[in-house]
Amino acid sequence: MRQIKHPSIEQVELTDLMYALSDPTRLEIVGRLAAAGRKMTCGEFDLNRPKSSLSHHFKILRAAGVVETIIEGTEHMNALRLAEIEQKFPGVLQSVLSALRQSP
Amino acid sequence: MRQIKHPSIEQVELTDLMYALSDPTRLEIVGRLAAAGRKMTCGEFDLNRPKSSLSHHFKILRAAGVVETIIEGTEHMNALRLAEIEQKFPGVLQSVLSALRQSP
Numbered sequence: 109m110r111q112i113k114h115p116s117i118e119q120v121e122l123t124d125l126m127y128a129l130s131d132p133t134r135l136e137i138v139g140r141l142a143a144a145g146r147k148m149t150c151g152e153f154d155l156n157r158p159k160s161s162l163s164h165h166f167k168i169l170r171a172a173g174v175v176e177t178i179i180e181g182t183e184h185m186n187a188l189r190l191a192e193i194e195q196k197f198p199g200v201l202q203s204v205l206s207a208l209r210q211s212p
Numbered sequence: 213m214r215q216i217k218h219p220s221i222e223q224v225e226l227t228d229l230m231y232a233l234s235d236p237t238r239l240e241i242v243g244r245l246a247a248a249g250r251k252m253t254c255g256e257f258d259l260n261r262p263k264s265s266l267s268h269h270f271k272i273l274r275a276a277g278v279v280e281t282i283i284e285g286t287e288h289m290n291a292l293r294l295a296e297i298e299q300k301f302p303g304v305l306q307s308v309l310s311a312l313r314q315s316p
Contacts, residue, residue, distance in 0.1 A: 122311050127234035130227050197311040203303030207226050 112170065112177045112184075117192040120173035125197060128172035129204055133157060134165050138174060138188065138201075139208045147178070147185040174201075216274065216281045216288075221296040224277035229301060232276030233308055237261060238269050242278060242292065242305075243312045251282070251289040278305075 128134055137153060150162060166186065169175035173196075176187045193201045232238055241257060254266060270290065273279035277297060282289045297305045 122308065122315065123234050123236055123239060126230050126239075126308070130231035130234050132227055135227065135230075197307065199303055199307030200311055203301065203307050204226065204230070207301040207304055211226065 111179060114170055114176055115173050117173055117196050120196065122197060124172040125174065125200065128169050128174050134169055135208060137165060137169065139205065141186065141188040142205050147187045149183050149185060215283060218274055218280055219277050221277055221300050224300065226301060228276040229304065232273050232278050238273055239312055241269060241273065243309065245290065245292040246309050251291045253287050253289060
């Protein structure tokens, strides 16, 4: 089965992570995945943005090691790589998620 | 005396902070200011990059509320706004600084 390539967590740089989190749409995707605590299809995000724009954002999130996209049948399922990111950069993603929950 | 404008901490968005920290030169500036624990002139960073490029990076750091540049006589003194950032986004900059210290 075709699968999408992801970087290993060792390949991920802090600057990649920061860049991935520097866009409001990507922060929203990350915040929703964290709140859901489960894999989500791209359609479930209901972000009211063009599909091409969402594909671009997911690509950046994958390249930064933040999101893993797994093809399950006809669906693209997205999961947050929270534990791995947390182990590599302790507290960074967790504190960003807290700041996100506090923001109006 | 001429002074440089800075955003109030209320104006700073989480995405601005993430973007400011998404570049290796800017991360290095922030890391050095944190390690020094004092104001530094632009020249002290000795980053071996063109002055115009450094001006650009300092501009982005100022716009994100990360760095404050104060004109003292003929010098531009740069300080980290660590306490303010920490109060607005608890743990974010501190965990990034820790990750930076751990990186090879």
